[in-house]
Amino acid sequence: AQKITQTQPGMFVQEKEAVTLDCTYDTSDPSYGLFWYKQPSSGEMIFLIYQGSYDQQNATEGRYSLNFQKARKSANLVISASQLGDSAMYFCAMREMLSGSARQLTFGSGTQLTVLP
């Protein structure tokens, strides 16, 4: 079974609008971390935001916020006030702290976001 599912291969958003990128995850581990990375066309992976499974509040980093719904096992990324420079591939990832894969990140297939002028 897929551990990380990103159901939106591509998304379009108008500049200055907000956009939500979906991510659902599957784990039986009670302790885990959820991450979002941005990969622009230049290819580098840029860390955006982190949410721990025990964190009570949703994580925020500037224009990025993570809508964490633990019961639904979803960790959607919300980008407010989109900018042209936000056009990139976005990956959701998870690290399970107690299982054998505690050391690595498991990535979703990504969502290609295009911000329209």
Next chain:
Amino acid sequence: DARVTQTPRHKVTEMGQEVTMRCQPILGHNTVFWYRQTMMQGLELLAYFRNRAPLDDSGMPKDRFSAEMPDATLATLKIQPSEPRDSAVYFCASGLVIGGRMGETQYFGPGTRLLVL
């Protein structure tokens, strides 16, 4: 501004040739990861080091791939002999484990784009 560096950024080689990719982790980080990204497989973990010792290389084809950390400032990933199916982007990432608990994220280098003809 501490960053993970990788060399070369691009490599084109012929099938059968040896390829060596290098990574300099962020100073002070004690964990190093090698990932491979392809269109078909997405991001896959190849190897993981902590304090220069290999902890997990189960994702790596053993017959042709090898990963080492000659010192704390250098990690290498070698392919010998290379094959066309090895064409991918290879990312190095580093992180910090304190007291057995990993910090919140891994920081990625810019990647090495490998093409094997």
